[in-house]
Amino acid sequence: MSIKTKDWTAQIDRMPGNQSFRVCGTVTVAHTGITPKLEFMKIQDKSFNVRLELKLETSNEISLQVETDKVVEYKVMGDANVPSVSIFYQGELLHRIDKVLITH
Numbered sequence: 438m439s440i441k442t443k444d445w446t447a448q449i450d451r452m453p454g455n456q457s458f459r460v461c462g463t464v465t466v467a468h469t470g471i472t473p474k475l476e477f478m479k480i481q482d483k484s485f486n487v488r489l490e491l492k493l494e495t496s497n498e499i500s501l502q503v504e505t506d507k508v509v510e511y512k513v514m515g516d517a518n519v520p521s522v523s524i525f526y527q528g529e530l531l532h533r534i535d536k537v538l539i540t541h
Contacts, residue, residue, distance in 0.1 A: 440491075440526055441465040447522045447537040458517035460489060460534070461510040462524075470500030475511035478525065487519050491526045 445462035464473040471493050478488040489511055522534040 440531070442491075442524075442532060445524065445532050445534050447519065447534045449517045449519060449537055449539045451516070451539065451541050456516050457512055457514045458487075458519055459510065459512040460487075460522050460524075461508060462532070463506050464491065464493075464509050465504055465506050466493065467504060468500045468502045469505050470496040470498060471505075471507075472496065473507055473509040475509050475524070477511070477513075485519055486521045486523060488523045488525065491524055491531060 442465070443463050445460070447460045448458070450457045450459070460475060466473060472495075474492045474494060475489045476492060478490050481488050491509065519537055520535075521537065523530060524532045524534075
């Protein structure tokens, strides 16, 4: 199954009182009942690269059968030192972010 994504960004926020690490992007899903989620993978490599897994959760509620763009976000609070992010879907590398924005 192929999946369309776009607009991936990673940010380390070092503002006092709001220190966090965040990754977000846009995922095109088959219908409005699908919700994309990013999860921290149990298996990480030995570098500071963060590996995230994209998962699609389907609701049992009635939904419109139309392709829909949905924003997906992964966020953890605290100080971070992440040089890059790899996003996987069904075991395959979907996207890699090599430029992490740092705000002070």
